[in-house]
Amino acid sequence: MSSSDIFAPNNPPFKSLVAAKDGSNFTYTSLHERVPHILTDVINDFYAAVQNCTSEGTEAAAAEGKQLTSELSKLKHEMVTDKQLAPLEDDGTGDIAVWNNWLETYFSGITWYNAPFIVWEPYMYRRIATIFQRSQHWSSYDFFANKKESTFKASMVAVAKLCGRVDALTKETVNDLENRTKLHLAFVEMLQASLWGNQTDLSMFPDLSNEALEEMQARISSGENNSKIAANDTDKIWKIVSQLKDGRIDIVLDNAGFELLQDVLLAHWLVAVGVAKKVVFHPKRIPWYVSDVTNDDFHWLVNVIRDPSLVGATGLSASDEAALKSLGAKWTALLADGTWELKDELFWTGPYGYRYLPTEGKDAWEELVKADVVIFKGDLNYRKLVYDLEWPVSTPFVDALGPIASDPHAPAIVALRTSKCDTIVGIEPTRAEELFALRKDWMYSGQYGVIQLSPGRWNDRI
Template identity: 35%
Template sequence: MAAVTALPVSLSARFKGSFAYFTVKDRLPQILTKTIDTLHRHKNEFFEEYGEKGVEAEKRAISFLSKLRNELQTDKPVTPLEDELPDAALWNQYLEYQRNLSDGNGEPSWFQSPWLFVECYMYRRIHAALAQNPPIGSFDVFKEGKAQNFFESQEAIIALCTYFQELLKNIKDLDEKQLQGELFKLLQVSLWGNKCDLSFSAGEKSSQKSSPLQCLEDMVPYIIVNDMEKLWSLLINAKKRNTDKCNVRVDIILDNAGFELVSDLVLTDFLLSSKLADEIHFHGKSIPWYVSDTTKSDFNWTIKQLQSANHMWMSRCGINWEGNLKKGVWVYQDHMFWTLPHIYSSMAEVAPDLYADLQRSNLLLFKGDLNYRKLTGDRKWEYTVPFHQALNKFHPAPLCSLRTLKSDTQVGLKPGQGEQIQASEPEWMVSGKYGIVQFDATP
């Protein structure tokens, strides 16, 4: 029997000077401080809507979050969740699992545990601070930032919607080569749209100002794994094999709201309009997550904003997309699993219903850095380890990661490639300047 190779260590703040350390030390407390400020600013609104009860709830939520910030900054043990929310038991089981892993090194704490776990845990505790304090339980503390990103990216959104609506006019006349060219363009817009990430900028401005189509040529050298050809051949072959009985389904596991979401909607509408796909399933978050991640409310809000825009092509996009949802060729779904701390290789065991659903897909597109971290287990891999190996048996369907690099994990590079970039740009793995379109079809 071949020896089982041990998995590399998890990224963690215990490695001083690492990006995980910087995130837990500086970025996460900043995000908590901003969240507390947001609640403060809405105090009058809570009073107008709910009277004294609203103000009391706001005070309790703030006190809960201040305590959380203190626990984080003083590296206290990560405590079990005490709320009654549906996922609490799964979280507490996972915490128990982390305890058992710590080999008697004491309780898992903020700086000693895997970065992915404590970061997800913080967002889950932010959710609890509100959910446990009715009547403000459904308030999304990140909503303003997401809306601001959308409005500040207005020019880029107009440019993209205009380009796409012009493209639709003659999409039926495009030959295969032209269709491929357009797919590659929109994949790249969706890839670079991933830069607009508010959890990465700790809530500072992060929007798309210029036309997203102008500089694509210049950006190609920064795509360090580029499997667009493989993606194309999967889609075009599925289209050729496709009979009326068998729909080609593409699933997109969403990342950020705002400009990135619009770029994802354009990409998926292109797949439908070019008949490269027959139905699209969108997977978003069931609770506010990682500052700018898309929830159902963000998804619907974005389409409504586009519909009512006083720009012809923006509004046309919004109207068509509402139509796609009504016809059922677009399906939005969320699942508790996407906001658990588990990596994707444990999905089949933890969420067998979701895994079985993804197995019905012809292609899974995973957007963004957090999805990549969960796909590859958020570990300190050697750069040249094959993507398939890092997926660690997660393979419901052929899948592709579209991600700009914002954390220090990357696999599937050519020998020497990572070292070469590192020599000239020490921050290359966390600057958001480099991207990947990384595909894996091996079951």
């Protein structure tokens, strides 16, 4: 198929990822074990929050909380007993009609175990959000906030070391901008740091420690992780980025916490060296998956870097703390003067794959085409970019993207993804054979990554 081909969500050119009847694939494992466990954690954490509503004046919140807990339990029961995906109830966010029309048009009457992975999983997270959004007392409750924030709080020593490393690298690069080799090498390190930051996905790896994060950063700096990049278009991306002066880079965000920090540090570097005059971050408007970035998560991170005492950070030296505060102040200024901007279009938590952006996500697409380069972070963004199918792994990345690659106004699209699901494209056949020989689960182990490019309107300049 070519990059201009269009297909209906329920009639793709290759088989959708569906839970195997014999329980042999990652989709089945996710639906049968991993995701119900996540939902159980949501229920337990929320139940604890409700139990804490004991002070005067919170009786109504506690009573409503018990009802919401019951609704969450009902959702879990429907999932594990393979009921039909029910229409979503309107929560006032503005996208429920789109969701329900999509369900009725393409997947009417489908059950959890018969629905494609890319259908039932986003549906579950959107339905969780509706349960809270429709409430009177809990509409602003982020049911994943504790996980996101506690993991980051526990890794402040690693955070300080990473920030110190990038701050030094940035100053060194800025002081020698004529040295294109040094600039190139710094870009490679920053891009790979953003890639491997995607390993800190709380839905897959919930117990990351300071030591694990420091080891990950050491592997990035040493180049040890290069052998685990299954497809690497870094040099082609650099050919575009190196032509930019005061350009615009957009980043469609994935995980909060340590991964977001890596993305923010990349943006910091791009602005400091003059590649970008503007960076637009695209977070989620509602809590999404386990650790996806919301507006609140973004501002929380900047505030914590500016003032580590907000999380009671311990183990930091005086110089570490001063360096963090300096970076946090710079980032606050970049947000204040509009150099950095957040845009949380509803499309990112909608039902459609990204090939439908020009028709179903016009507001988001109109923003993206203003950018020179758009970086899509993480596994779900990748799956929505290529559509979650049993693609032949050698399918060109550009072809799998569909119309957003062939649109004459298309920006360069970069995918930075550590693979946590068994769909992938753009892998040379011999490379795929090597990886399958190393480990059968390489596509969903979270240990291998891709850096892939669709050049868009830059095609003739690389």
